[in-house]
Amino acid sequence: MDEYCFTNTAFIHLDGQSATSKKRMLKRYPYRYFAPSQVSIETAGMMDLDVELKFHLGGLAFSIDIDKSQIEGVRDIYKALTAIAERCQAIRHDEMVLEKSFETVTGMFNLKDVPEAVIMSLPTVINQTVQKVEAGYNERLNAIRQYDFGVVFEHYLRD
Template sequence: MDNEKIFFVIKSKTDEYCFTNVAFMHLDGKSAISKKRMLYRYLYKHNPIKNVLLETAGTVDLDAEIKFQLGEQHFSIDIDKKQIEKIRDLYKALFTIGETCKEINRKRNVLLQSTDNVQKMFNLRELSEQAILNLPEIINQTAQQVEDYANQLKN
């Protein structure tokens, strides 16, 4: 695709995985009988990364595993333990992307809630005249309560 760059490719015995700046792709090679393979593409903007884990190889194991969830799909990819430095870099990148997705989602929720609250505030036709006259005081009290709560969370 236009402006898409490949950052990391992993090939296993049956599958291939590709991380780009736009999406994660999985070329599924489940069947050893058939040469047909299915290509799955998961756009990051629709499938947030979470639950990133790195399972290092033991003394007997020949591979390490990178595990993560992309949207609702779970992945566990075996990687030769000789590639441990690259695996660590991939782990760090996936973990950082996952944390960034959480923060974006948190900010999105705050924005949606704020928009909803502002919408409700402008629906003044349903309020009595006395309530409208008390709005500045109510807004100041609410702002103070929000600020107090935010300060409590910091501590």
């Protein structure tokens, strides 16, 4: 009863609730907040007719049963989810490095040890410098936060 969709920015789950109910719940899990992890494919014996794609999104476990005849497509999704997981981890690392760098640079503007007369002559220079640092920080942060994984899906899920 459940339906699933992997998009370039999120995983979408249409929960069928139960076989006797028409009630359905649509849930969206943006990769930005629900990074994939623990991606695996479980194949069973020769008699089974399905394979399971298993993964976690932000701590939520998913197991999707897929017809065994679709194994190549499942492998492609596995590769794409693994690549997205690695990229999300790299984004988090880059954000952390940027944040530490920003804190270090802004910490250099601690003026508690500078004489007041000097401080009074610096407001314009400090203000301009802080604005440039903040602008550079925001520009770099926007460059890092690329959570559109369309290129990954295009690479792994070719027709």
